[in-house]
Amino acid sequence: MEVKKIGVIGAGQMGSGIAQVAAQTGYEVVLLDVEEVSLKKGLEAIKRSLDRFLRKEKITEADAEAALGRIKATLNLGEFADCDLVVEAIVENEAVKAKVFESLDKIVKPEAIFASNTSSIPITKLASYTSRPERFIGMHFMNPVPLMKLVEVIRGYKTSDEVTRAVMATAEKMGKTPVEVNDFPGFVSNRVLIPMLNEAIQAVMEGVATPEAVDTVMKLGMNHPMGPLTLADFIGLDTVLAIMEVIYEGFGDSKYRPSPLLKKMVQAGLLGRKSGEGFYKYDEKGNKIGS
Numbered sequence: 001m002e003v004k005k006i007g008v009i010g011a012g013q014m015g016s017g018i019a020q021v022a023a024q025t026g027y028e029v030v031l032l033d034v035e036e037v038s039l040k041k042g043l044e045a046i047k048r049s050l051d052r053f054l055r056k057e058k059i060t061e062a063d064a065e066a067a068l069g070r071i072k073a074t075l076n077l078g079e080f081a082d083c084d085l086v087v088e089a090i091v092e093n094e095a096v097k098a099k100v101f102e103s104l105d106k107i108v109k110p111e112a113i114f115a116s117n118t119s120s121i122p123i124t125k126l127a128s129y130t131s132r133p134e135r136f137i138g139m140h141f142m143n144p145v146p147l148m149k150l151v152e153v154i155r156g157y158k159t160s161d162e163v164t165r166a167v168m169a170t171a172e173k174m175g176k177t178p179v180e181v182n183d184f185p186g187f188v189s190n191r192v193l194i195p196m197l198n199e200a201i202q203a204v205m206e207g208v209a210t211p212e213a214v215d216t217v218m219k220l221g222m223n224h225p226m227g228p229l230t231l232a233d234f235i236g237l238d239t240v241l242a243i244m245e246v247i248y249e250g251f252g253d254s255k256y257r258p259s260p261l262l263k264k265m266v267q268a269g270l271l272g273r274k275s276g277e278g279f280y281k282y283d284e285k286g287n288k289i290g291s
Contacts, residue, residue, distance in 0.1 A: 001113075003113070003166060008087050009087070009088045009089060009100060010032075010033060010089040012089065014089040017145025020146055021145055025174045028072075032073075042073070083109075084111075088100055088101065088114070092119055092120065093242065097126055101130050110132065114137075115136075115139040116136075118140065120187070133156060136156050137155060137164065139152075151178045154183050186246065196228055198262060200214050200232070201259040204261065211279040230288075232278065234272065236273075237266050
């Protein structure tokens, strides 16, 4: 099957990025959120991102206008009825995602594909909340979506070959490199990445080094473009904790136990860049203060 119209649920950092990339590559896009203010922020983020591409002369003014013209923002789930592919990109919470997919299942045409941008929750489990598990798949985009090439494509237990081929082709048309992985907690990217961030947090808790020192060691010693604690702040410490808990529950192995410091910081509302403070402090534009 050919995908022509894509629905994106969630106008946050990931959802707006997915909508932008889809629109830039010629897809008609419906972007939904539950609040008008969230939709407005999402569209503003898309415009800022397109402006950056314009300044760098990677796109033309006409390209930017055409991309924006392909995006329809809505608060109404009914707008997804004729979408060929619906990508969910909301909070990393199984119960919340389940409610969304249960509602979608009653609205979207039966032949449409459902995809989740989940960072860690098993695709087979999410597919069980719908009547179309063979048409359910994981599309895990990397952040920031307009810049990062990888898309993890995760097959659920019943995902069909046809759906997998269609999603791989769609990701390629969006300028991404799709990599098929199997349905395990955390998949590949976060099964490797998130425990590393957790261990960096644990090193700070144990007094091994300051956040600045940990980040510097990993940047200069391992050639990472961003230190693990800066990255944790960028992702959101609440999201890091949610993923870590899914992996820990999924494997039942103590090596995946979330750091007590991570839990404490999330409880205190220190979520990283989005809250203005995590391991570092940030201004209203998300820039590190004092860096």
